[in-house]
Amino acid sequence: MRKKWGIPILLFSLLFFTLSPAVGIASDRYRPGSLYQTFQQAADEFEVPVEILLAVSYVETRWQDHKGKPSQLNGYGLMHLADNPSNQSLKEASRLLGIPESTLKKNIKQNIRGGAAVLAKRAKKHNGGTSPNNLADWYVPVAEYSGLSSEIAAKWYADEVFKVINQGAQRVIDGEDLFIPPTPVTPHKGKYEDAEKSMEKQATPDYPGARWVPASSSNYTVANRESDGNSIDYVIIHTTQGSYSGTISWFQNPSSKVSAHYVIRSSDGEITQMVQNKDIAWHAGNWNYNVHSIGIEHEGYVSDPAWYTDAMYRASANLTRWLCDRYGIPKNRNHIIGHNEVPGATHTDPGPHWDWNYYMSLVNQSEEFVFDNTGPHLASDAWGTSSWNSQKYGSNYRFAEPLLASDPFWYQITVPSSGSYDIYGWWPANSGYNSRTPVVIKTTSGYQTVYVNQQLNGGKWNYLGRFNLSQGTDYFIGVSRWTSTPGYVVADAFKLIKR
Template identity: 90%
Template sequence: MRKWGISVLLFSMLLFILSPATGIASDQFHPGSLYNTFRQAADEFKVPSEILLAVSYVETRWQDHKGQPSQLNGYGLMHLADNPSNQSLKEASRLLGLPESTLKKNIKHNIRGGAAVLAELAKENNGGTIPQNLADWYVTVAEYSGLSSEIAAKWYADEVFKVINEGAQRVIDGKDIFILPTPVTPHKGKYENIEKSMDKQATPDYPGARWIPASSTNYTAANRESDGNSIDYVIIHTTEGSYSGTISWFQNPASNVSAHYVIRSSDGEITQMVQNKDIAWHAGNWNYNVHSIGIEHEGYVSDPAWYTDAMYRASANLTRWLCDRYGIPKNRNHIIAHSEVPGATHTDPGPHWDWNYYMSLINQSEEYVFDNTGPHMASDAWGTSSWNSQKYGSNYRFADPVLASDPFWYQITVPSAGNYDVYGWWPANSGYNSRAPVVIKTTSGYQTVYVNQQLNGGKWNYLGRFNLAQGTDYFIGVSRWTSSPGYVVADAFKLVKQ
């Protein structure tokens, strides 16, 4: 048996034995056919399942986007690509003897195609043999990205190994897909010192941003503000692809597109690619290009999981800084979606972008967070767990559903009466409740919002705007009163003053 080649049955047994007993049983992962497809492809092509799963997570968050390509013309969960610098789709077709059309839309064969390409690259990098140590896959992962920029390829591999080290999980089609945290220090080979040479060239406008210049053929050199062209707008985009892939694409002279900034989903890291004084080609409308700053956010319009709190906060800080620097009003008339640009054919950032929350961060609205560890009122039926990594803070509470009133009440101090946007945070799992009641005490009585705790874990979820009285009271409760199966979870809530 290989070091990392555990059968699905044995893996499930080890998961039950080794996971910490922290309230919710350690067998709460319920892997389905998608997870098993990754495991089978890993076994077939002798690729570590951690590599295969993490590459797919970084590329697509385990979504196939129904056969629609990314900005880099990559398809499926493994982002098999067909572009000038990445021919992984064609290579997978050759290795498997399957038509490209099948690999674009068939989930099983797309995963097998990604595994086959990874295995072939691994052999090329290791004298014809498959590496036996997880740490030795770094260079192969960087090359799998197919990115023409070496620094972008390095950042891509860094992200993959970060996911392996920290773990990841989602619920797809009602079943869990996940990577358990696996400590590994990768051997970076030729990519080890690339970043040091890049740092010497760093000249970002925004403090703290990385600087990687877009190709000079993808933007117009200018001297805005000094030349009479004012900067009046910030335009919000979604990359429809990965962070590193977008950076590489803007460096490609053939792309004819750029933005001033790109922001990573996982941690809000910012890379500037066009100086603020220059005109990036991002809006699809020349007049708006001339008078705006473009910010790209890693992710896909169709999947809200990419829009993390870290990304929102990093982007809001950047936008606030831009508004202060150039005198841009901090309102929705001047901070706009790509889809709102006259003549736009794009839909980004789409319906999952929380404009209320984003604008509240830009304008530094009062916000108050209440975790389950704070003052509360609950029966002994509510257990405590730290098992799920998507939790807010150190732990969360959980209980079985019952057709009776037994809520976990949060004692909250509302500093002044008025309207508040209410957000909830919970970890997600297929064994959690799909219709968990959240009860909110408003000035007009109790209101109940039902939330699906199998989805949208590890992020703030907007529950609505409510008028609350001033004072200290049990304003929010998570009720057990639901006929839906699965644990009801009480984690954290946020109030944002309007």
């Protein structure tokens, strides 16, 4: 939603509040609700550290239960209780709790209890029948909880869980905070310590910097593209509908009958190649497109934009650009397509939350301009400074209480040339932040306002729209306090990309 702003009102508000006295800086904090308490209760009941329970759920689902719908590995709920040939945690949880599988699939509380019960059983198996007191001793139980048949995939799964514990994580779920404070821990990896050494003897990936983990030979067709006359004409973008490690393990399972050339992790953009570029992966659902394409899987779920991180976008765009340069694929949307755009496709990935404009700008290396709150700006003393929220861009962000007057935090921006620009905003998210923060943009046709929900989509670039801007240095973007919605308004960072 956008509305026009009168220049006199903006200037008056800015002048008035620039001269107003400073206010006290309120502190950020978590606001845990009923879901956090459910995790805590299950942790206490089954003697599982709440950090383990929360981190496993975060790695599997980003704390989304998907309303009883299964993942690609047939896993359910926040704890991804699974029912597949290599992982029977759903049935196991049902036996341990005496609760029907159908309840565990859809009931959030019982699903969390089921995951805790299975984790506790794994831990006691490796600790003489008792739960480990040391957080570091939960690494092997976590790896086994994954249910992944591939040892290297199970190791990477546990690595990711402990990385989340070390770095911390937070999200707003249904208006309440779920969080793991950063907790330093060096895990005891046991039998998984040397799991990656076997990879040294395997084939090297085509793409520099990628890891190589081969898919099962039952899941792709050996070929010799392009020497065999089959040109590579497309890059096809997929979403895994599951975790990074789970997808790698699934492609190694000969019964899956599916594969992709590359899999990319959400948290840091790590790339694993599983099928050589010359070979034909089974990913498109259309044989002709399989023959003439490279498939790239992206960790996540199409329904949840949190998985599509800036690190993932950049890693994937670099890979796609490299593939296009190597095989002469035009860098346009006719040749870089989603799985849903393959003729005859029944899949919807990468879905509506995949930002094609941003992705293609990265593939084509469009010039981008980032403006952080620490750069040139104009703001009253009412705007506090904080570095508390880990989803921030750079070293800190600014925040203020809302009120029915503008008092914007203005960013001084240099627009190199007049024209059309895509504008993105970055903010940390928290349940105590504003769900209707006004962002004021000075365009060639006047001031326009976009309202953003700063309780959601923190720690990533969010598309605000395409705007015509004039060349020059001016206060082109401002975060206003003028909203009747409660919660801090936050000014962090913005990005311009010339179209």
